[in-house]
Amino acid sequence: MIRIRTLIFAALLAVIWPLQISASDSTLERWPEGDHIRVHDPLGLAAEEAEKIYDTLLDRMVAGYAKSGLDHVDYRAWRRLNRAPYISDQHGARFVNVYINDVAVDFFSASDEQQMAVGSVVIKDSISAVESGGIARGPLFIMEKMPAGFAPDFGDWRYTMIMPNGKLFGMTGGTGSRSVEFCGECHLQVAPRDHLFELPEEYLKTAE
Ligand code: HEC
Structure with a gap:
């Protein structure tokens, strides 16, 4: 039997x-060659499919962000923390990926007592997906740990948001500073973890 x-x-x-x-x-x-990709039910994409889409878009995403002329916009060689793009409701229904630079090694153990080192940079890139099926490059979100006194109420983090075409949306203490105030305010929820949210566990890379 x-x-x-x-x-x-x-x-x-x-x-x-x-x-x-x-x-x-x-x-x-x-999937056409252009920036916009159309798939059935993009918000229900399986992790592997989202990863394939991300693969096809990453170089073009970085090329777009690089037009800003700002630092840290080519993060492709950095350590990526997630194994596939995951949906971040907090950053506007987007698939996101998180990368850290060499200085940000304490990402997982950050706390009140163990603040991240000055020069730590955490990057989140994004692909926006809408229910109608459209998928496109999304903005780049950057957090950079500045010297003490830069923004004491917000853990001295500098928040930057760059649009997919390289236009600077805002940067704490620089152009469009007020437009990025909401970043630090929301991240205050996790002030005890040096203003860093945790990534969804099921998307974390293992064995690294
Ligand atoms: C409404 C709350 C909210 C706002 C506003 C917000 N974030 Fe976040 N951010 C989160 C959450 C929650 C996470 C982690 C999980 C996720 O991605 O959904 C996160 C993660 C991040 C990360 C990865 C590091 C980490 O904390 O895990 C960066 C970088 C980041 N955000 C930058 C920004 C920038 C820059 C802005 C403003 C343009 C911003 N965020 C606005 C809630 C927010």
């Missing part, structure tokens, strides 16, 4: 599995 059931199961798998693969392949094929 067991063998028959196993056989039936294997036969079913053999039929279903290729169907699934060809479904995602054809989705891939239909």
